[in-house]
Amino acid sequence: MGHYVIRRLLQMIPVFIGSTFLIFFMVYALGDPVAALFGDRAPDPAVAAQIRKDLYLDHPLGAQYVHYMSQVFAGNFGTAFNGQAVTALMGSAFPVTLRLTLVAIVFEAVIGIMLGVVSGLRRGRTVDTSVLLLTLIVVSVPTFVSGYVLQYLFGVKWELVNPSVSFAAPIDQLILPGLVLALVSLAYVTRLTRTSIAENARADYVRTAIAKGLPRGRVIRRHLLRNSLIPVVTFIGTDIGALMGGAIVTERIFNIHGVGYQLYQGILRQNSPTVVGFVTILVIVFLMANLLVDLLYALLDPRIRYA
Amino acid sequence: MRGFGRVACAACAVMGVVVAAVGCGGGAGIGGPGIVRASWGDPQNPLEPANTNEVQGGKVLDMIFRGLKKYDPRTGATNNWIADSITSSDQQNFTVKLKPGWKFSNGEPVTAHSFVDAWNYGALVTDKQLNAPFFSYIDGYDQVHPASGVPTARAMSGLRIKDNRTFTVRLSQKFSTWPDTLGYSAFYPLPRVFFTDHSGWLKKPVGNGPYKITSYTRGAVMSLRTWDGYHGPDAVRNKGVDLVVYTDNNTAYTDLQAGNLDLVDDIPVTQLKNVDKDLGGRYINEPAGVIQTITFPMYDAKWGGATMDKVRRGISMAIDRAAITAKIFQNTRTPATDWTSPVLGAKGGYLAGLCGDACTYNPAMAKSLIQQGGGLPGGRMTIGYNADAGSHKEWVDAVCNSINNALGNGTACLGAPVGTFADFRRQITAKTETQPFRSGWQMDYPLIQDFLQPLYYTDGSSNDAHFSNADFDKLVDRANSESHPALAVTDFQNAEKILAQQMPAIPLWYQHGSAGYSSNISNVMLNQFSVPVYNEIAVRSP
Numbered sequence: 001m002g003h004y005v006i007r008r009l010l011q012m013i014p015v016f017i018g019s020t021f022l023i024f025f026m027v028y029a030l031g032d033p034v035a036a037l038f039g040d041r042a043p044d045p046a047v048a049a050q051i052r053k054d055l056y057l058d059h060p061l062g063a064q065y066v067h068y069m070s071q072v073f074a075g076n077f078g079t080a081f082n083g084q085a086v087t088a089l090m091g092s093a094f095p096v097t098l099r100l101t102l103v104a105i106v107f108e109a110v111i112g113i114m115l116g117v118v119s120g121l122r123r124g125r126t127v128d129t130s131v132l133l134l135t136l137i138v139v140s141v142p143t144f145v146s147g148y149v150l151q152y153l154f155g156v157k158w159e160l161v162n163p164s165v166s167f168a169a170p171i172d173q174l175i176l177p178g179l180v181l182a183l184v185s186l187a188y189v190t191r192l193t194r195t196s197i198a199e200n201a202r203a204d205y206v207r208t209a210i211a212k213g214l215p216r217g218r219v220i221r222r223h224l225l226r227n228s229l230i231p232v233v234t235f236i237g238t239d240i241g242a243l244m245g246g247a248i249v250t251e252r253i254f255n256i257h258g259v260g261y262q263l264y265q266g267i268l269r270q271n272s273p274t275v276v277g278f279v280t281i282l283v284i285v286f287l288m289a290n291l292l293v294d295l296l297y298a299l300l301d302p303r304i305r306y307a
Numbered sequence: 308m309r310g311f312g313r314v315a316c317a318a319c320a321v322m323g324v325v326v327a328a329v330g331c332g333g334g335a336g337i338g339g340p341g342i343v344r345a346s347w348g349d350p351q352n353p354l355e356p357a358n359t360n361e362v363q364g365g366k367v368l369d370m371i372f373r374g375l376k377k378y379d380p381r382t383g384a385t386n387n388w389i390a391d392s393i394t395s396s397d398q399q400n401f402t403v404k405l406k407p408g409w410k411f412s413n414g415e416p417v418t419a420h421s422f423v424d425a426w427n428y429g430a431l432v433t434d435k436q437l438n439a440p441f442f443s444y445i446d447g448y449d450q451v452h453p454a455s456g457v458p459t460a461r462a463m464s465g466l467r468i469k470d471n472r473t474f475t476v477r478l479s480q481k482f483s484t485w486p487d488t489l490g491y492s493a494f495y496p497l498p499r500v501f502f503t504d505h506s507g508w509l510k511k512p513v514g515n516g517p518y519k520i521t522s523y524t525r526g527a528v529m530s531l532r533t534w535d536g537y538h539g540p541d542a543v544r545n546k547g548v549d550l551v552v553y554t555d556n557n558t559a560y561t562d563l564q565a566g567n568l569d570l571v572d573d574i575p576v577t578q579l580k581n582v583d584k585d586l587g588g589r590y591i592n593e594p595a596g597v598i599q600t601i602t603f604p605m606y607d608a609k610w611g612g613a614t615m616d617k618v619r620r621g622i623s624m625a626i627d628r629a630a631i632t633a634k635i636f637q638n639t640r641t642p643a644t645d646w647t648s649p650v651l652g653a654k655g656g657y658l659a660g661l662c663g664d665a666c667t668y669n670p671a672m673a674k675s676l677i678q679q680g681g682g683l684p685g686g687r688m689t690i691g692y693n694a695d696a697g698s699h700k701e702w703v704d705a706v707c708n709s710i711n712n713a714l715g716n717g718t719a720c721l722g723a724p725v726g727t728f729a730d731f732r733r734q735i736t737a738k739t740e741t742q743p744f745r746s747g748w749q750m751d752y753p754l755i756q757d758f759l760q761p762l763y764y765t766d767g768s769s770n771d772a773h774f775s776n777a778d779f780d781k782l783v784d785r786a787n788s789e790s791h792p793a794l795a796v797t798d799f800q801n802a803e804k805i806l807a808q809q810m811p812a813i814p815l816w817y818q819h820g821s822a823g824y825s826s827n828i829s830n831v832m833l834n835q836f837s838v839p840v841y842n843e844i845a846v847r848s849p
Binding site for chain 2: 032033035036037038039040041042043044045046047049050051054081082083084089092148151152155156159162163164166167251252253254255257261264265267268269270
């Protein structure tokens with residue numbers, strides 16, 4: 001197992017370098033961040049040249065990348081254009097998004113698996129069909145629609161919650177945004193669990209367990225669920241990364257100042273250090289989440305051994 | 308079976324660590340008795356007066372600073388504020404006298420040094436201030452701000468301090484209305500602490516205005532409270548303002564509806580239809596000093612050629628401004644008939660209808676003019692815009708549609724979106740844009756000069772068209788050396804008439820400022836920069 005982890009960690013290095021270079025290249029090739037600083041006004045050439053020099057933008061792209069990465073490894077992610085260190089932005093943004101992701105994952109796992117188990121066990125019955133229909137609707141409604149609608153209903157119409165989240169973003173204010181963020185994944189988890197349960201319910205080991213006379217609840221929890229959850233765990237694991245990076249829409253709607261907000265601002269203002277820095281961290285999150293998922297396999301299924 | 312327990316434990320452990328790392332938020336709420344809760348956007352740059360060129364940072368500066376002059380939010384007139392007098396006998400050498408008694412909120416008096424040091428800081432190229440070109444009229448600017456290389460001086464030779472309350476300014480050219488530009492935020496004075504503890508000042512700027520900043524969480528919220536020591540003529544009618552950063556103006560609007568916010572100064576376009584019903588009259592929609600145009604790449608032979616003025620005028624006449632402003636903008640734009648803005652007023656140089664026939668919708672005439680001029684270059688044109696903000700796509704498509712209808716050719720004009728504003732601006736600055744493109748101009752100060760000289764004077768600082776016309780330049784020069792403002796205005800308007808013939812940029816419409824507010828506050832108005840006049844807002848006592 002130790003060897004396996006080390007091998008995986010080593011494999012991450014080329015993936016990390018490749019993906020960061022791609023991001024760096026794309027962000028910096030997109031346009032002139034210095035021109036954007038001046039708004040609709042033509043940039044003053046002398047000031048623009050000064051800013052370019054300070055930001056190392058007067059070097060070729062390859063040299064810029066090497067310079068940037070050497071800075072990153074020294075713990076310096078550069079400075080956003082408003083004068084704040086990117087690490088300071090990360091310090092305020094990542095905890096917020098992590099909280100939001102956590103809320104979403106809990107929703108997705110608890111409700112998704114529950115619905116999936118219920119509909120999987122009642123295959124073809126009314127419950128199954130209605131859950132199927134419900135997930136279909138949820139999957140087909142884009143996040144910004146469900147976000148604005150739920151925000152209006154809960155925030156303005158029924159006045160149950162604040163439509164926007166305060167800067168501190170405590171967990172209780174994140175429940176509605178978390179639900180919105182989780183909705184689509186929740187539907188997928190439901191479908192995945194349902195299929196898996198429905199398939200395994202007919203497996204030999206389940207029949208054996210029932211034949212042994214074990215109580216139904218125990219059969220479902222200990223035997224059926226454990227084996228059926230493997231694809232679901234994979235999905236949820238990779239979803240952590242996706243939710244953290246993909247919360248841009250949800251964070252905008254609820255005015256949450258997390259990773260999505262910083263990325264959106266960064267892209268809009270062509271604030272390259274912010275965008276590259278945040279995405280670099282997200283790449284690491286993705287890689288780690290994937291590794292964790294693979295390790296969880298071994299725990300879930302003793303047949304899988306890593307060497 | 309054992310395995311499942313292990314997994315559960317592992318999952319619990321991971322969750323536990325995450326929860327511990329993340330902690331639980333808490334923190335101060337916003338608002339309070341007498342406090343206005345207003346929407347805000349994250350300022351793009353650090354909050355230095357000479358480095359703030361957008362409205363969100365400008366809002367704060369206008370609350371915490373007062374300058375030599377101030378523009379009256381109602382009439383647009385320029386009034387002396389800290390300046391006791393600004394006099395000149397030759398429109399080039401000015402003497403500035405300050406009123407006594409002005410102080411920064413840290414107790415330091417506002418002196419001639421406060422201004423001269425601030426201006427020298429703003430102009431010095433190594434300070435990288437975005438608004439440095441505003442000081443370019445002052446003599447000695449070229450030494451502190453050379454086009455390339457190192458500055459040969461640290462202070463502009465045109466600025467001389469006579470005594471604590473007097474300084475003189477020598478300009479590098481005649482500029483009669485120069486004193487009227489001094490209400491712009493780039494010209495605000497700065498306290499000593501700005502220079503001695505710069506990073507500390509940026510965290511919590513100190514100014515001389517009616518408000519002072521009590522707390523500032525970057526990117527989130529800024530609390531401003533009335534400063535007791537302020538004795539300027541514009542008294543504050545509330546106890547303070549909390550500015551809350553919103554990324555999405557829809558969310559701000561929703562918060563206003565839900566009663567969590569008092570003032571939103573950017574109503575989302577999609578809500579304009581409902582705004583009367585939602586806010587019941589607590590909605591402001593009035594012209595601001597912003598004009599939207601379509602600029603031609605005059606540096607490109609195709610568009611800048613000798614007979615192309617007919618084509619450019621024809622395109623202008625093919626645009627049905629009235630229909631587009633009504634249908635797409637719900638009358639939050641007014642069709643433009645000159646190159647300035649109604650906020651200038653007739654005295655300031657706004658002249659409705661100056662553009663004449665060239666800005667009047669006339670499809671038949673448009674078609675024949677375009678044909679006389681040799682038709683669209685290559686038979687087609689595109690209008691460039693940035694797709695990342697605003698509702699540019701809608702109106703560009705509508706403008707193209709209008710042109711296509713006039714020409715009877717469904718594919719003559721097409722919108723050409725560019726992904727980001729940064730890339731859009733890069734193409735324009737690098738002159739690689741070879742087709743007309745959208746452009747907007749927000750005035751810096753309510754002067755007709757600001758709508759013409761930077762944009763259309765040869766090598767003007769924002770002359771994106773790279774338009775160059777000797778007669779136009781001559782008239783602008785003459786206007787700047789006139790001794791009387793009314794004469795200057797006439798010269799500028801004559802210069803504008805050249806634009807009506809040459810049409811380097813098509814005036815489309817004057818943009819309005821919009822704002823919605825809650826029933827908690829009253830006496831809300833927007834100034835000519837479409838920024839709320841915060842100090843006038845009264846808060847209803849609970």
